[in-house]
Amino acid sequence: MRIGLVLGEAFQGLRRNASMVVSVVLVTFISLTFVGVAILLQQQIGSMKSYWYDRAQIAIYFCNSVDQGGNCAQAAATQEQVDAVMAKLQDPSIAPYIERTEYDTPADVLAQTQQVYQDNPIVGFLTEDLVGGIAHVTLHDPSDADVIVESVSGLPGVESVEDQRKYLEPIFGMLNAASAAAIGVAALMLVAAVLLIATTIRLSAFSRRRELGIMRLVGASNRLIETPFILEGVIAALIGSLLASGALVLIVQFFVQGQLGSALGGGTLLIRARDAFLVAPILIVVGVVLAALSASVAIKRYLRV
């Protein structure tokens, strides 16, 4: 009986305030879509970071016979110098950071270069002493790269030490900026949504002030009076957050996996629709909780005894 009464009042309010309710739905829809995009961007950044940072290594380039830069003097790094660097990497102060180290001798490097540039006639002129050896160091945590770079770049026979992670930084910087922008827009839109819900509920309460007055007079409990209004806000926000969830799934399915995936040739690294489905409950909870809070604050004024 009372559940029927409460639901009836809530739906009556939704019908009577149709245009305001539609605007609440749209504003929550847009704001929660931005929240979802921000969350998915963070997930994308996370998955790309873990993938690429795993593969990002530190490359130690040893001198060849024509190098003048670094610690070279137009002399190829000797085996002793290479051994000294490798020994340094085994040093107890550095070793804990290192997952593994691979050394490509000048012969290996020459073979790889010849294979990569096999159509280029210049490759034919390359000899072993024109290419230096390269040590590839893989770290447990790529952000510790500076330790390795500092400790080996001063050693004799080392032409340069390169942290490959630096090639990835601009990409992540860009993605992070996009994610921050999405969070900023989302926050602003959420504020707008909360205010709009409060205004809508106040309007709804004002249009029903006669009923409210009588309900208070005959002793309806505060919960019975406020619940229809809170439900009104929650239902509108729920519709908005469901729309946002649907939009997010569609964006991921067609834009990220579809367009971006085919442009990048297979999107194994990209977020999938499944990720969007995992974000949907977050959006629904955020939408419903915010609506319930702002509606109950807005209606409190009418319950004051």
Added chain:
Amino acid sequence: MIRFENVSKSYPGTTRPALGDVSLEIGKGEFVFLIGASGSGKSSLLRLILKEEKPNKGDVYVLGKRLSALPSRKVPYFRRNLGVVFQDFRLLPNKTVYDNVAFTLQVIGKSRGFIQEAVPDALKMVGLAGKANRMPHELSGGEQQRVAIARAVVNKPAILLADEPTGNLDPETSQGIMSLLERINLGGTTVVMATHAADVVDRMQRRVIELMTGRVVRDERGGGYVTQAIAVQNAAEPPARVTSA
């Protein structure tokens, strides 16, 4: 049943208090007229009984409860023991007569079965048994006030508060409403009625509490709208009666 102990009430932004040091007691089953000029504090007194306002000083006891000690979440349950009728009826225009009366019972959580029995009873009692499915705008003013009274008493309250219930009605219709209130009073309900209607008060000869600028200036059992004592006074001073007439 209702007791005021040195109650003062002033509204913010006004210098003169709406009620100043009012003490009175209304017993069970009494019929009390509350009279006085507009602004003399009648409505404030009724609002204090309903706990729609808090007194600045003093205590109000209703049904054995000290209202200032009543937590606000219990106020709705307290109000279920009170029925209220207004000058402007305050019916819901989009609900039928039956639904207007049933609404009060619905919102306090009565069962469907109870409502189906109590509402026709209440409508019969006020003489509107045949008009349950009419809309308020199809009824006369007197009939609308009867619906409002049915709504106020359908839950069998211990106290009925009426704020100028005949203020919008012609004398004949008022008479009908008054006999209805009298019947409710005979059933054991305490009735407190604020009014300006001198003929009604004079005819009923019940307890009269007169307020003037927030103070009780007369509390007389079986009194009229104008007390005998003042009439004698006026008679002794003919010029004053001429100017006041």
